[in-house]
Amino acid sequence: MDAFFASAEQASKPSLRGKAVVVGGLGPRGVVATASYEARVFGVHSAMPMAQARRLAPNAAYLVPRFGFYRAISEQVMGLLRDLSPLVEPLSLDEAFVDLEAGGAAWDEESARLAGAKLRADIRAVTGLTGSVGLAASKMLAKIASEQAKPDGLVVIEPGTERALIGPMSVRILPGVGPATGDHLRRAGIHTVEEIVEAGEDELVRLLGKAHGHGLYAMAMAYDERSVVAERETKSVSVEDTYDVDIHDRMRVGFEVQRLADRCVRRLRGAGLSGRTIVLKVRRYDFSTLTRSETLRGPTDDPAVVREAAARLLESVDTTGGVRLLGVGVSGLADYTQEDLFAQAAGERVELGEEVAEEAVAEEGPVVAERRWASGHDVRHAEFGHGWVQGSGLGRVTVRFETPDSEPGRVRTFSVDDPALAVAEPLPLVRVECGAAGLRPDPGSHSHRP
């Protein structure tokens, strides 16, 4: 999907179409999750600190992510992919590999092209959004093709042309080459993919180590035999929070670790898992990050056990100077065991039950009056109907009243505790027929978009 979060917001909010939109954390330490193509013109991009984005594009719309909303759209798209093949490997909410041959959806270049074109049309009809398709003989090349296809396109890499195509490209296009490896290679005088090939496999192994060296050399030769894997097992579950202001108080650090341990266990249980290794993560005031872990004798999903382990691990960490991030994770995962179920029956479930509401809210925005009106979130007003929060502060909340298929709407300001105003569910981007389950498109409804 193209600039997924930002595009979804633009489709949902007519007044933002054609405008610079930035989705990400709005706190003092937030970073950009997605910038619309209009915002990218100003140099705004993913992972950039929000403060920097605001300097570059002061007039852009800044919104907090609505993962529930994006997940619903993502499920529609993944459904379309599974219609093509049973072998669908999601990489994230907005990207997936599909093995077209395994599904019989394509057997040669022409049939693949047709399947790709139809998929793009279906995505547009069902979600109202644009997606790009890359077609190639391997995952690495399909990914490169899809990057080239963005936005709103389709690119095929024909067999036999791979080496010539990727040779002149930067090493950074290869999977596994990030800033650190990129720098490492650059210092060795290697800038392009073909320079990796020229350097030779032995040199790559010498520079980067065995696994990385062999892997990268193969990728540079356009050799990638990784198969599309539909079901990947989860290996770890973790939660972490970055605090707006560094925490110095040791008691408060301990309290936050306990809360994170509880949240982590709720995730774990939600996935029907338990785990043996408890990991504590601490990022200090100077951004140095350290982890401490402890492996138990058997897997657990007991909040008290995870809390105690996390507290023990915290004892070995010096937090003077302050911490900016804390995290708790569990790895060495297993399915529930009988012992767990018997040993830990009622008590803890009640204990955790009380906090379920808090967890649900954490997904979509806190309950506290001011923060309840998170920028970009949907609301309904008894008199003015459906809208979204454009901003809030100083006891006021500003709402723009519009829906995905309306004209750009009017803005009105209310008191944050106005009883006529309530949080609302996002509206579907494409109108559905009455009684339909929600996936059937209204023919031609995407033409509502300007």
Add this chain to the structure above:
DNA sequence: TCTGGGGTCCTAGTGCCC
């Protein structure tokens, strides 16, 4: 400029067992 959150994989050191 000042760096999120949730993951995966790899490497290297250490200790233990055979």
Add this chain to the structure above:
DNA sequence: TCTGGGGCACTAGGACCC
């Protein structure tokens, strides 16, 4: 009895991805 080495589990850190 001492030494060496392979294999494995555990721990910590780093890089990378979206």
